[in-house]
Amino acid sequence: MFKRIIPGVLALAALLTLTSCVKKASANPPPPVVIVEPTASPSETPDVPETPVPPVVVESPEPSPPPAPDLNLVPYDGVVEHLFFHPVVAYPELAFDGDYKEKGIDDYMVTVSEYKKMLQSIYDNGYILVDINDVWSEVVDENGNAKMVRNTLMIPEGKKPLILSFDDVNYYEYMLANGFTYKLVLRDGELWSWGLDPQGNEVYSQDLDAITILDKFVKEHPDFSLNGAKGCLSLTGYEGILGYRTHTDKNDTSEEAARRRAREIEAVKPIIQKLKETGWTFGCHSWGHINLSSASTEKIKADTERWLDEVGSLVGPTKIYFYPFGARPDGSDVKQTGPSFKYLQSVGFRVFCSVGIDSFSKIKTDISAVICDRMHPDGMTLRNQRDRYLRFYDAKEVFDYENRPDYGVSWN
Numbered sequence: 476m477f478k479r480i481i482p483g484v485l486a487l488a489a490l491l492t493l494t495s496c497v498k499k500a501s502a503n504p505p506p507p508v509v510i511v512e513p514t515a516s517p518s519e520t521p522d523v524p525e526t527p528v529p530p531v532v533v534e535s536p537e538p539s540p541p542p543a544p545d546l547n548l549v550p551y552d553g554v555v556e557h558l559f560f561h562p563v564v565a566y567p568e569l570a571f572d573g574d575y576k577e578k579g580i581d582d583y584m585v586t587v588s589e590y591k592k593m594l595q596s597i598y599d600n601g602y603i604l605v606d607i608n609d610v611w612s613e614v615v616d617e618n619g620n621a622k623m624v625r626n627t628l629m630i631p632e633g634k635k636p637l638i639l640s641f642d643d644v645n646y647y648e649y650m651l652a653n654g655f656t657y658k659l660v661l662r663d664g665e666l667w668s669w670g671l672d673p674q675g676n677e678v679y680s681q682d683l684d685a686i687t688i689l690d691k692f693v694k695e696h697p698d699f700s701l702n703g704a705k706g707c708l709s710l711t712g713y714e715g716i717l718g719y720r721t722h723t724d725k726n727d728t729s730e731e732a733a734r735r736r737a738r739e740i741e742a743v744k745p746i747i748q749k750l751k752e753t754g755w756t757f758g759c760h761s762w763g764h765i766n767l768s769s770a771s772t773e774k775i776k777a778d779t780e781r782w783l784d785e786v787g788s789l790v791g792p793t794k795i796y797f798y799p800f801g802a803r804p805d806g807s808d809v810k811q812t813g814p815s816f817k818y819l820q821s822v823g824f825r826v827f828c829s830v831g832i833d834s835f836s837k838i839k840t841d842i843s844a845v846i847c848d849r850m851h852p853d854g855m856t857l858r859n860q861r862d863r864y865l866r867f868y869d870a871k872e873v874f875d876y877e878n879r880p881d882y883g884v885s886w887n
């Protein structure tokens with residue numbers, strides 16, 4: 476039993492498709508994307524409130540921590556655990572307000588409170604973050620064929636390696652009014668999130684977004700990260716990346732749209748640079764959050780080309796592909812290597828991540844590639860799979876009783 480797709484993956488399809496994943500196809504061009512750029516001049520930001528309120532700085536950056544002590548590194552060839560998160564809920568009162576998105580957010584997301592408790596518990600249980608790009612390498616065998624091999628990781632004695640990945644770090648439009656941060660910004664040389672609180676006040680924070688929260692946690696606990704590794708950000712492209720609307724819109728080919736896009740591209744570049752400098756890496760989550768189990772190879776090809784053009788051109792080359800909805804191409808990438816998989820491999824992807832009940836991974840023997848499953852800390856597993864996640868955290872202790880709606884749990 477090494478691969479089972481969780482039933483909820485299909486429900487995630489429903490959530491994301493309904494809420495965000497399908498480009499609007501109406502005859503009328505969609506309304507201009509609301510870009511509230513906190514550092515731009517007012518003439519460039521017609522969408523900022525007429526009487527902006529002063530930014531609320533929730534908390535100052537922490538002082539630099541002492542350097543990590545010298546560590547005794549030992550070889551590790553066991554399972555490398557892999558957990559993935561969606562964006563975390565910053566304002567539960569907006570997320571869990573009884574609207575039609577509430578259930579999906581409850582199923583697939585965790586709240587800031589839960590996320591912080593999970594990180595602490597994962598750390599307390601002896602895990603150390605490693606870079607997914609360090610876990611496998613491509614080598615050429617004696618016959619001249621490229622293949623992937625598992626590297627022996629050198630990690631501090633007593634620690635267990637863990638990959639973290641974060642899906643849909645795009646700050647989709649639908650999320651903005653539903654309790655999530657709006658974008659990443661740079662302030663005083665550090666990454667912060669920016670957004671609006673439920674009262675409409677601007678908020679810069681390092682305590683409301685999965686990325687800045689992990690940055691802070693690693694600063695406070697340097698031994699939670701091997702060589703500064705944080706996580707791999709899984710990006711689509713259809714609403715830009717990292718909160719910046721860097722995508723093309725085939726319904727709006729105006730010069731103004733092109734200028735707006737160019738501004739967003741310039742604005743996101745220093746964010747990408749800062750993320751790279753601070754241990755974050757990037758992976759492809761398809762451009763349009765397409766379902767690879769039902770899309771034709773032609774569609775996958777067009778989608779991938781658009782991702783490489785609009786996202787890969789900004790974040791740089793990546794070998795990591797995160798299947799949207801966890802849906803594997805060609806029926807099954809475990810049992811066979813079909814045309815869609817071969818195509819994705821041919822453009823440079825080597826590590827293909829789905830979703831499952833364990834941190835499964837398998838090196839394929841007929842093509843240079845690794846396929847793997849990630850576990851998914853979220854509302855569904857908090858409510859219903861407490862036992863399976865006990866090695867990381869106890870759902871009973873991290874569950875956000877105060878804020879989550881009453882959908883019940885399978886434990887007591």
Ligand SMILES: [Zn+2]
Pocket residue numbers: 491642643760764799800
């Ligand atoms: Zn996704």
